[in-house]
Amino acid sequence: MIPFTLQKVLTEAEAIAAAGQGGRYIAGGTTLIDLMREEVERPEKLVDINALPIKHIRAEGGDLVIGALARMSEVAAHPETQRLQPLIAETLVEGASPQLRNVASIGGNLLQRCRCPFFRMLDAGCNKRAPGTGCSAIEGLNGGHAILGTSDQCAATHPSDLAVALIALDATMRVTGPGYERSFPVDELFRLPGTTPHLEHTLRPGELIAEIRVPGGPHARRARYLKVRDRSSYEFAVVSAAAALHVEGGIVRDARIACGGVGTRPWRMRAVERALIGKAPDRAAFEAAARQATEGVKPLSGNHYKVELLPRTIVRALEMAGEVA
Amino acid sequence: MPEETSHIPPAAAAFPPVSRREVLQATAGAVALAALPGGAADSAAAAEAGAAAGHSLRITVNGHAHELAIDPRQSILDVLRERLNLTGTKKGCNQGACGACTILLNGQRVNACLTLAAMHDGAEITTIEGVAQGEALHPLQAAFIEHDGFQCGYCTGGQIMSGLGCIAEGHAGSPAEIKAWMSGNICRCGAYPGIVAAIAQANKAVRS
Numbered sequence: 001m002i003p004f005t006l007q008k009v010l011t012e013a014e015a016i017a018a019a020g021q022g023g024r025y026i027a028g029g030t031t032l033i034d035l036m037r038e039e040v041e042r043p044e045k046l047v048d049i050n051a052l053p054i055k056h057i058r059a060e061g062g063d064l065v066i067g068a069l070a071r072m073s074e075v076a077a078h079p080e081t082q083r084l085q086p087l088i089a090e091t092l093v094e095g096a097s098p099q100l101r102n103v104a105s106i107g108g109n110l111l112q113r114c115r116c117p118f119f120r121m122l123d124a125g126c127n128k129r130a131p132g133t134g135c136s137a138i139e140g141l142n143g144g145h146a147i148l149g150t151s152d153q154c155a156a157t158h159p160s161d162l163a164v165a166l167i168a169l170d171a172t173m174r175v176t177g178p179g180y181e182r183s184f185p186v187d188e189l190f191r192l193p194g195t196t197p198h199l200e201h202t203l204r205p206g207e208l209i210a211e212i213r214v215p216g217g218p219h220a221r222r223a224r225y226l227k228v229r230d231r232s233s234y235e236f237a238v239v240s241a242a243a244a245l246h247v248e249g250g251i252v253r254d255a256r257i258a259c260g261g262v263g264t265r266p267w268r269m270r271a272v273e274r275a276l277i278g279k280a281p282d283r284a285a286f287e288a289a290a291r292q293a294t295e296g297v298k299p300l301s302g303n304h305y306k307v308e309l310l311p312r313t314i315v316r317a318l319e320m321a322g323e324v325a
Numbered sequence: 326m327p328e329e330t331s332h333i334p335p336a337a338a339a340f341p342p343v344s345r346r347e348v349l350q351a352t353a354g355a356v357a358l359a360a361l362p363g364g365a366a367d368s369a370a371a372a373e374a375g376a377a378a379g380h381s382l383r384i385t386v387n388g389h390a391h392e393l394a395i396d397p398r399q400s401i402l403d404v405l406r407e408r409l410n411l412t413g414t415k416k417g418c419n420q421g422a423c424g425a426c427t428i429l430l431n432g433q434r435v436n437a438c439l440t441l442a443a444m445h446d447g448a449e450i451t452t453i454e455g456v457a458q459g460e461a462l463h464p465l466q467a468a469f470i471e472h473d474g475f476q477c478g479y480c481t482g483g484q485i486m487s488g489l490g491c492i493a494e495g496h497a498g499s500p501a502e503i504k505a506w507m508s509g510n511i512c513r514c515g516a517y518p519g520i521v522a523a524i525a526q527a528n529k530a531v532r533s
């Protein structure tokens with residue numbers, strides 16, 4: 001690990017000032033320490049934000065509000081999460097391991113970096129780690145890579161499960177910068193790789209994620225997450241789907257679907273949603289709608305199977321959501 | 326018992342007593358670095374400067390208070406193993422992927438390899454060395470022996486610490502639940518059936 005200095009901050013203002021001087025926030029450290037040890041990440045100064053008072057989990061009106069420093073395990077187990085947004089609880093428990101979830105924060109989860117093996121292999125080309133060095137996955141081992149949103153420079157998937165659920169649920173986030181705050185949909189946090197795969201999110205330098213807000217609604221109870229992976233637990237998604245349905249009078253009134261493991265960012269499936277509105281929530285309707293998910297896919301040499309797996313995963317997630325009493 | 330504290334080389338004299346393991350590591354490191362171009366040697370120098378500027382850490386491990394100067398890069402795992410000679414906590418992957426390094430940090434199970442010690446001043450830590458009461462094994466340790474919950478034993482300390490967390494969290498109610506909530510601990514020998522049986526038994530013992 002390259003040497004660094006460590007500064008502990010007690011207020012948001014102190015944190016932002018320290019970041020303004022080139023500091024990098026560290027929360028749980030479960031992404032950052034790992035990548036620093038590999039020397040993929042090389043911050044010279046870490047800003048320990050764990051003492052900041054942004055660990056809350058509470059209901060505000062029908063919204064679930066989560067501080068960026070709340071831990072994955074706390075959010076999953078919290079009664080308000082389970083009452084208002086069971087999809088968030090389910091999604092969190094499907095990610096990482098109990099030990100990691102005890103440490104990993106919600107803000108850090110959204111900003112975790114990709115799991116493409118070449119990203120960690122310092123002697124392999126990787127445009128995300130070292131712009132201009134080429135992508136070793138596009139012509140190489142790419143069975144786990146994306147089929148949506150790729151460019152000729154990068155095809156790494158975004159690994160967060162939580163982000164998939166938050167995007168399906170139209171969550172927003174509040175960030176703090178030097179002298180201001182702003183809020184925007186979590187959906188706008190993630191960028192496509194294009195010609196700049198090293199730029200993954202839209203935060204301005206030094207901005208601190210303070211809070212996530214998940215709006216409630218009739219879809220929130222009938223919502224499930226299906227994560228298909230190479231082993232049944234403690235593994236990143238091959239393909240995943242978050243599905244939320246609002247059914248009234250035997251007809252789908254509202255549908256929210258987002259997928260992981262298939263896109264270079266968490267992927268909202270708007271065309272699938274539109275195809276479900278006004279239909280009876282049955283398998284035939286789910287299958288017809290899920291076909292829309294593969295519009296525009298660009299499979300690589302090793303991941304054609306995802307083109308088949310993606311609609312099947314959506315159908316199954318919709319069936320699971322439909323079964324919620 | 327072998328002498329644990331060996332002669333301290335002058336450069337390291339500012340540090341608390343150094344164990345033989347540390348001296349061996351430092352020597353191996355120096356040899357490796359000598360073969361590398363300038364940049365790496367520079368970072369070794371910077372590392373020493375960093376360590377000298379080091380953080381002071383106060384932690385309580387298995388009920389014993391410690392105060393030591395550390396380099397901010399040191400994980401709790403490295404502090405336990407290399408500074409406090411508590412080698413029951415194992416380094417498997419050093420990436421959060423195997424669970425061999427599981428400890429209880431302020432009562433919660435975590436991967437010691439992915440926690441910077443300098444971020445946990447004042448922490449209370451329990452390691453596998455602190456689980457038995459003297460010669461009396463904890464019911465979970467006894468259950469591991471009874472159910473053959475190990476073969477080579479490398480993962481076992483982590484399994485037991487994680488099992489304690491799993492039971493305390495209330496996630497040991499059925500074999501399926503135990504499997505899901507012990508998924509952060511990999512056993513290369515495949516002793517899983519024994520591990521699950523041991524945790525189920527200890528859960529009953531602890532709850533009755």
Ligand SMILES: Cc1cc2nc3c(=O)[nH]c(=O)nc-3n(C[C@H](O)[C@H](O)[C@H](O)COP(=O)(O)OP(=O)(O)OC[C@H]3O[C@@H](n4cnc5c(N)ncnc54)[C@H](O)[C@@H]3O)c2cc1C
Nearest residue numbers: 027028029030031032095096104105107108109111161209
């Ligand atoms: C073995 C393993 C398996 C895993 N499996 C999964 C999985 O299946 N699903 C899944 O979703 N995740 C998985 N993860 C990833 C894990 O969830 C993330 O590492 C974790 O959520 C990151 O949170 P953290 O607090 O530890 O972040 P840190 O490592 O502290 O930070 C990560 C990044 O976020 C930045 N940051 C942190 N907080 C803020 C903030 N408030 N404002 C601005 N920037 C901030 C940091 O600067 C850093 O760049 C896994 C990780 C490991 C090691």
Ligand code: FES
Nearest residue numbers: 417418419424438
């Ligand atoms: S050594 Fe920490 S999880 Fe493997």
Ligand code: FES
Nearest residue numbers: 476478512513514
């Ligand atoms: S007993 Fe050998 S790794 Fe588990």
